[in-house]
Amino acid sequence: MNLDFFFNFDLLRNDKIDLDFSDQRRALSDGYNNKFLTETDFMAVVPRDFTTADKVTTSDLADLPCIIVAGPTQEAEEEAYYRDVLGIQSPFIATSTGDEAQLMIASNQGYLIANSRTISLINQEVTKVVALYNGDALLHQKYYTYWKKDNSGYYIEEFADLLKEQFEK
Template sequence: MFNQIKYFIAVVKNKNFTKAAEECNISQPAISQQIKELEAMLGTQLLERKGRSFTLTKAGKYFYNHSQDVLNNVEILIEETQKIGNQKIEPYVLHAGYLRNFGTREFLKAVEEFSKEYPDIKLNITNGSHEKLYLALEDNKLDIALNDLRRAPSEKYINKFLITSGFEVVVNKKLVDFNQTKIQMKDLVDLPCILVVSPSEQADEEYYYRDILGVGGDFLITNTYEQAFLMVTLCQGYLVINNRTKDQIPHNSEVISLPLYNGGEKMEQKYYAFWKADNSGYYVESFFDILKKQFE
């Protein structure tokens, strides 16, 4: 049936049995017979024949629209099966990445469990900013990434929700009221926002913090969180983190972490697992399933 579906798609695309037969390297009578056998197997007519031409029946239109997806999935299945079968010759490598400022607990636990379940699969792990991970997926340097959602969902990618986490501000206690339990973005306008980014990522991160989160002040740039926390301690600026990672803040009696609000709304970020739709293989999906369990 696999070949019959291929022949049917070729006939419809070429709008001609002879051209389809040439494309599929079989004779015209043979491809006509294969289409008839496909119709007999389905128990319905797909083509309304009119001399040397034809039109699609209602069932034929439905079958054509959906058979292409089925064919693509079968081709992916064949490719993945061949990869698994050839592992002894060429080990399969799964490239996975996670957002640098998200925290490592769940991701590394997933790596550990995946490695135990699939000991023959090599894992290549990386971390980075949102933009670094996005570009790595786009360039096929990553198979799957744990990242925050900053772009509108695209059919090019599979987007699987993992968790929502509130934003918090790490700031020196001297700069807030003693009994303060939350902080407004507008109250930070005169204080620089500290970003932990590389020079190549600075412009994208500044855009996100300015235009999406609403940062109104200047930016200070550093490439390590240790340096960022030192800058907070010295009242040089504030640092935005997610509330999952506040337990990683170095013990320091001079700083405090407060939930970030914009008016009456608590500011939050959604985190997803992303991978390309055309790279949705067995091991990518297995890694996601294990990663998802870490958040349940």
């Protein structure tokens, strides 16, 4: 979950930083160089007894609250992203920490969306991790680094290449 995306984008747009990286939240802009870094699958972290299957759909989860980890200023943006981009149909519950979210899942209060790169942070002794689909499509999360086209140069491009190499490891 990228809680600083909109703040960092404003910093980039206002020339306070030269380069940023984030998950893709909207269409890529022609005013920026956008370098693909990696792609990861979305997973649903559900209560242990929620399903015996190894995958669920957003429809399967519609009656269970979706727990989002976000500060008060990011809640609305996260909810909009989950609903409009990922197709989440559930009501939302916000919490400020991943630990609290896992406790809520373990006590059957909802589910969490995570990606396969960060799933190691989930305690799978008290929760279950399954692939997340919207209909027949497995949900993915793409990450890019981006910088203004009019601020491109050797150092920024080299740094972007180094960042990509790190994501490939």
